[in-house]
Amino acid sequence: MQTAPAPVIVAIDGPSGTGKSSTSKAVAAELGLRYLDTGAQYRAITWWMLSNGIDVADPTAVAAAAGKPVIVSGTDPARPTITVDGADAAGPIRTQEVTAAVSAVSAVAEVRGRITELQRSIAAGTAEGTDPADVAAPSRGIVVEGRDIGTTVLPDADLKVFLTASPEARAARRSGELRGKDSADLATTRAALLKRDAADSGRKASPLKKADDAVEVDTTELTLEQVVECVVTLVREQQPAG
Ligand SMILES: Nc1ncnc2c1ncn2[C@@H]1O[C@H](COP(=O)(O)OP(=O)(O)OP(=O)(O)O)[C@@H](O)[C@H]1O
Numbered sequence: 320m321q322t323a324p325a326p327v328i329v330a331i332d333g334p335s336g337t338g339k340s341s342t343s344k345a346v347a348a349e350l351g352l353r354y355l356d357t358g359a360q361y362r363a364i365t366w367w368m369l370s371n372g373i374d375v376a377d378p379t380a381v382a383a384a385a386g387k388p389v390i391v392s393g394t395d396p397a398r399p400t401i402t403v404d405g406a407d408a409a410g411p412i413r414t415q416e417v418t419a420a421v422s423a424v425s426a427v428a429e430v431r432g433r434i435t436e437l438q439r440s441i442a443a444g445t446a447e448g449t450d451p452a453d454v455a456a457p458s459r460g461i462v463v464e465g466r467d468i469g470t471t472v473l474p475d476a477d478l479k480v481f482l483t484a485s486p487e488a489r490a491a492r493r494s495g496e497l498r499g500k501d502s503a504d505l506a507t508t509r510a511a512l513l514k515r516d517a518a519d520s521g522r523k524a525s526p527l528k529k530a531d532d533a534v535e536v537d538t539t540e541l542t543l544e545q546v547v548e549c550v551v552t553l554v555r556e557q558q559p560a561g
């Protein structure tokens with residue numbers, strides 16, 4: 320009798336706008352893996368704090384409230400979902416207000432402890448923090464994207480990828496996304512993403528950092544399709560033949 324191969328764990332980290340979400344979703348879809356957007360979880364807890372009158376500039380207040388919201392992630396790459404206390408949070412977590420506050424909330428150790436626990440539970444396929452439909456479905460593994468997945472959350476991941484891109488390329492990508500919705504010009508977008516990177520890299524608790532054993536992929540001159548192909552190849556290379 321043949322035993323099923325062990326689920327594969329892929330960690331994709333990098334600064335804002337390097338293509339982590341787009342790449343991770345496409346890689347997971349192509350390889351039949353689940354997909355977890357850990358940034359969405361930090362945005363969700365930030366949205367909850369803002370909605371509940373917590374002063375996000377006060378780490379003590381944020382720490383005291385960190386255990387309160389119930390955050391559940393759906394990990395189908397074709398239809399990722401996120402709820403907070405049962406309410407769909409997919410839209411509200413993408414507002415400028417949440418984007419501007421998320422680095423302060425994610426820097427609080429109690430928040431990171433809580434969210435890291437959820438992430439490990441979801442990657443292990445257990446119930447906590449996961450949409451019940453995902454737990455029931457058989458899985459070949461998961462692609463988890465964020466800032467500290469390879470260094471802290473899943474240090475034993477089978478493959479670690481660290482995506483980079485020039486600030487100019489990242490700002491151009493983001494401005495393209497925002498056009499029509501927001502008046503942010505290229506320079507403002509560039510400054511905002513560099514500010515968020517600096518906060519995420521400079522915090523004490525689990526900063527944004529390339530793991531020593533991660534493969535760095537500079538996406539500046541690559542199309543999304545080329546990046547996806549590169550990561551799919553890396554995943555296939557590290558899997559035993561058979
Ligand atoms: N290689 C690429 N070439 C051109 N555009 C890209 C590439 N990769 C991603 N994009 C586009 O750049 C934008 C940002 O990508 P994405 O949201 O995947 O980045 P991210 O690293 O997850 O960002 P964040 O950390 O801020 O959530 C999207 O509009 C996406 O379609």
Ligand SMILES: Nc1ccn([C@@H]2O[C@H](COP(=O)(O)O)[C@@H](O)[C@H]2O)c(=O)n1
Nearest residue numbers: 357358359361421422425465466467519
């Ligand atoms: N592993 C992670 C992932 C995200 N963060 C924080 O969340 C913010 C939003 O992330 P996006 O990917 O949705 O842009 C990010 O700026 C970090 O502050 C994190 O700390 N760790």
